[in-house]
Amino acid sequence: MAEFYRKSASGGGKDEPVLLEKVQRQLLPESNVSEPTDWSPDGRHLLYSTSTSNVQLWLLPLSIAGDANKPFRLIDSPADVMHGNFSPDAHLIAYCSNESGRWEVYVQTFPLSDRKWQVSTDGGYQPRWRADGREIYYLTKDRKLMAVPVNAGLSFGVPKPLFQTQVPSGINSLNMHYVPSRDGRRFLVNTQIGEPAPNPITVVLNWTAALKK
Numbered sequence: 001m002a003e004f005y006r007k008s009a010s011g012g013g014k015d016e017p018v019l020l021e022k023v024q025r026q027l028l029p030e031s032n033v034s035e036p037t038d039w040s041p042d043g044r045h046l047l048y049s050t051s052t053s054n055v056q057l058w059l060l061p062l063s064i065a066g067d068a069n070k071p072f073r074l075i076d077s078p079a080d081v082m083h084g085n086f087s088p089d090a091h092l093i094a095y096c097s098n099e100s101g102r103w104e105v106y107v108q109t110f111p112l113s114d115r116k117w118q119v120s121t122d123g124g125y126q127p128r129w130r131a132d133g134r135e136i137y138y139l140t141k142d143r144k145l146m147a148v149p150v151n152a153g154l155s156f157g158v159p160k161p162l163f164q165t166q167v168p169s170g171i172n173s174l175n176m177h178y179v180p181s182r183d184g185r186r187f188l189v190n191t192q193i194g195e196p197a198p199n200p201i202t203v204v205l206n207w208t209a210a211l212k213k
Helices: 021-027 207-211
Strands: 004-006 016-019 033-039 045-051 055-061 081-086 092-097 104-109 116-118 125-129 135-139 144-151 160-164 178-180 187-189
Touching (some): 033 081, 104 135
Antiparallel strands (some): 135 144, 144 160
16 A cells, blocks of 8 residues: 655655554555545645546545544545546546446636536546636547536537557556646647567577588
8 A cells, every 4th residue: 555745846855654554554454555636726625536446536635734634535435536627626526437327527726516517428537628628638448538518507519639658558546647737738648559579589490401401
């Protein structure tokens, strides 16, 4: 199980622990994997996934001192929930879940309320927001990168494909395969290079006859 630390981006100072293994063990003794997925823009909350019999999305408050600074499961669901990502204003959280029987991308208000939207239409995972909050990106099962407009009044447009990626196949909580630029015009993508061709093998038949010459 991973422990979480933070450190000044300037490179100075010491590593500051924010979530130790012993705290996680007290909450989920059977958990074996924890993976941070996002830090709220105001620095007050850390989203992370943890794996037991299924994958769940947890929230760690970073602005509350003392014993209250303990993580809690954010979304109460028997399904797998992961890849949580805060909107730029920290009022919404995008994530993916297989509650419908396949992975789809959802958005909920933060703090949580009964307002929830499914923004993918044919499967999706690894949602990410554009820096102005007006677009959400995600990957499909066949690894296309999609974009969903976010309209005023919290309505979501029709997803449109941007381009085909070659990210590693499979969906799990441990890998994030792309990062959009702030304006959404460029993407840093973890691309899987094809396996190299095997070295040729030369088979010589009747080689003993050559020794007699």
